[in-house]
Amino acid sequence: MATSAVAVSAPGKVLITGGYLVLDPAYRGLVLGTDARFYAIVRAAPASTPTSQSGAAITVHVDAPQFTGARWTYALTASEDIPWRFDDLTAQAVGRNPFVQTVLRLTLAYAARQLSATAWRQKLAEYAQMHVTILGDNDFYSQRQQLATRGLPVSRDALASLPRFCATGSSLRDVHKTGLGSSAALTTALVAALLLCFDVAHPDNPDGRRIAHNLAQACHCYAQGKVGSGFDVSSAVFAGHAYRRFAPAILSEFLAASEDDQQTLISTLINDQDRRWNSVVDAFHLPPGLTLVMADVDAGSHTPSMVSKVLAWRKAHPEAADALWKDLNAHNEHVLELLRALYAHHDADSATYQATLDACRALPAEEWSTLPSSNVIHTLSEIQAAFQNVRMLLRRMGELAGVPVEPVGQTRLLDACQAIPGVVMAGVPGAGGDDAVFCILLSGDKVEQAIASLWSTWTEARVTPLLCAEAADGIRAEDWKQLEPSTSQ
Numbered sequence: 001m002a003t004s005a006v007a008v009s010a011p012g013k014v015l016i017t018g019g020y021l022v023l024d025p026a027y028r029g030l031v032l033g034t035d036a037r038f039y040a041i042v043r044a045a046p047a048s049t050p051t052s053q054s055g056a057a058i059t060v061h062v063d064a065p066q067f068t069g070a071r072w073t074y075a076l077t078a079s080e081d082i083p084w085r086f087d088d089l090t091a092q093a094v095g096r097n098p099f100v101q102t103v104l105r106l107t108l109a110y111a112a113r114q115l116s117a118t119a120w121r122q123k124l125a126e127y128a129q130m131h132v133t134i135l136g137d138n139d140f141y142s143q144r145q146q147l148a149t150r151g152l153p154v155s156r157d158a159l160a161s162l163p164r165f166c167a168t169g170s171s172l173r174d175v176h177k178t179g180l181g182s183s184a185a186l187t188t189a190l191v192a193a194l195l196l197c198f199d200v201a202h203p204d205n206p207d208g209r210r211i212a213h214n215l216a217q218a219c220h221c222y223a224q225g226k227v228g229s230g231f232d233v234s235s236a237v238f239a240g241h242a243y244r245r246f247a248p249a250i251l252s253e254f255l256a257a258s259e260d261d262q263q264t265l266i267s268t269l270i271n272d273q274d275r276r277w278n279s280v281v282d283a284f285h286l287p288p289g290l291t292l293v294m295a296d297v298d299a300g301s302h303t304p305s306m307v308s309k310v311l312a313w314r315k316a317h318p319e320a321a322d323a324l325w326k327d328l329n330a331h332n333e334h335v336l337e338l339l340r341a342l343y344a345h346h347d348a349d350s351a352t353y354q355a356t357l358d359a360c361r362a363l364p365a366e367e368w369s370t371l372p373s374s375n376v377i378h379t380l381s382e383i384q385a386a387f388q389n390v391r392m393l394l395r396r397m398g399e400l401a402g403v404p405v406e407p408v409g410q411t412r413l414l415d416a417c418q419a420i421p422g423v424v425m426a427g428v429p430g431a432g433g434d435d436a437v438f439c440i441l442l443s444g445d446k447v448e449q450a451i452a453s454l455w456s457t458w459t460e461a462r463v464t465p466l467l468c469a470e471a472a473d474g475i476r477a478e479d480w481k482q483l484e485p486s487t488s489q
């Protein structure tokens with residue numbers, strides 16, 4: 001029986017501007033956090049329980065109950081000396097989960113280094129048997145099959161009727177993901193939950209978040225075998241922000257080291273005092289009266305190959321790419337600046353602000369400039385124009401690099417969304433392709449219904465709405481008892 005438990009959750013992400021550019025520290029990406037979250041629950045039991053595995057200082061049982069064949073067992077065999085043995089006892093039977101395994105191996109090594117020998121021995125006794133449960137909100141995975149199995153239509157109401165943490169009926173390998181960043185949210189939630197149960201860092205304070213961020217970035221990069229921009233892990237920690245990446249050099253030595261040596265290097269890397277973790281996080285969430293809606297487009301693109309093609313083109317055509325990157329960045333930054341200006345208009349006179357949004361809600365964005373002129377109208381019109389330029393330049397990037405960043409089918413869908421009264425902008429998130437679309441609209445049932453109706457009648461592709469909204473909460477401790485009924489299956 002478990003003697004204690006903790007739970008930590010982390011949000012999903014939507015990259016609104018800065019796809020590809022954010023890989024370069026010269027440019028920023030604008031990412032929003034979602035209220036779709038990943039939860040990691042860690043329960044502990046002392047070694048004297050009957051299930052204790054002989055010879056192991058800590059045995060960790062991990063369960064992802066939404067999937068078939070998603071149970072892994074790990075054993076840490078030497079308790080105090082570094083390097084330890086850390087074995088995946090289920091690698092043969094069920095296959096590896098590189099993200100979960102890396103997080104356990106590195107977070108335990110980090111915790112051991114941070115605690116005194118006595119405190120670590122106490123924790124080892126307390127946590128000799130660890131039971132980890134990983135849960136992702138339904139939006140992280142396509143629920144199309146679940147709706148079909150239950151004879152339900154593809155609609156928000158039907159999606160909302162599904163049980164929380166709905167079983168996917170699939171293995172993790174075969175599941176259709178929606179692009180909200182499952183691996184980053186899972187990695188971050190699990191890192192933070194382990195740090196919390198070992199009393200090394202708390203997710204609700206700034207220092208705890210900094211440590212969780214650094215460790216989750218290191219784990220995520222190692223598990224995925226490459227250093228991406230890191231915006232997905234950063235938003236799993238901090239939710240929405242304008243993100244400038246860290247210099248990848250900080251991870252070079254660590255990623256090239258053997259797993260044994262990584263256990264020795266981990267503390268210095270995570271606690272780095274030289275400010276080599278130099279990513280910049282400038283908090284952002286949508287201004288009052290604006291709402292994010294998203295849909296999964298059931299065609300699917302392979303992001304890593306799109307990224308490598310775009311980067312290869314950039315390398316082969318440095319001058320043209322540089323000009324395009326600079327131009328696109330100027331429009332990306334303009335979108336951010338204008339969104340921030342809406343806050344200022346709201347703060348200056350919230351009644352006029354709301355009244356203007358009400359007027360705009362009745363017209364397509366292209367016609368807003370026909371309304372009596374005001375600061376708010378001007379800013380809203382400029383946002384839609386700046387974002388049209390972002391889309392145009394992303395399409396150009398795609399044409400030049402031979403990559404469908406905004407494929408023609410998506411262009412038709414986005415143009416149809418943009419033509420709906422009250423829609424401020426409509427685009428492809430992140431790397432683009434055929435995976436998903438997002439819209440930012442003037443909040444209101446009528447606008448949301450018009451979008452839902454367009455998506456449900458779109459015949460060129462299967463467009464499935466997601467239920468998630470934008471949310472400002474990054475990692476946070478949860479009451480594990482609230483999650484308990486979902487985990488007892």
Ligand SMILES: Nc1ncnc2c1ncn2[C@@H]1O[C@H](COP(=O)(O)OP(=O)(O)OP(=O)(O)O)[C@@H](O)[C@H]1O
Nearest residue numbers: 064097098099134136177178179180181182183184
């Ligand atoms: N519920 C879960 N439990 C355990 N591991 C999970 C879970 N969800 C995802 N993972 C891990 O994350 C991996 C998927 O990571 P990958 O980098 O391929 O996708 P992603 O880019 O995060 O996808 P998306 O952004 O579409 O969510 C899975 O193979 C698995 O190792």
Ligand SMILES: C[C@@](O)(CCOP(=O)(O)O)CC(=O)O
Nearest residue numbers: 015019020228229230430431
């Ligand atoms: C293309 C890129 O800039 C964004 C990929 O974003 P997404 O995973 O498609 O949301 C890659 C990255 O930043 O790691």
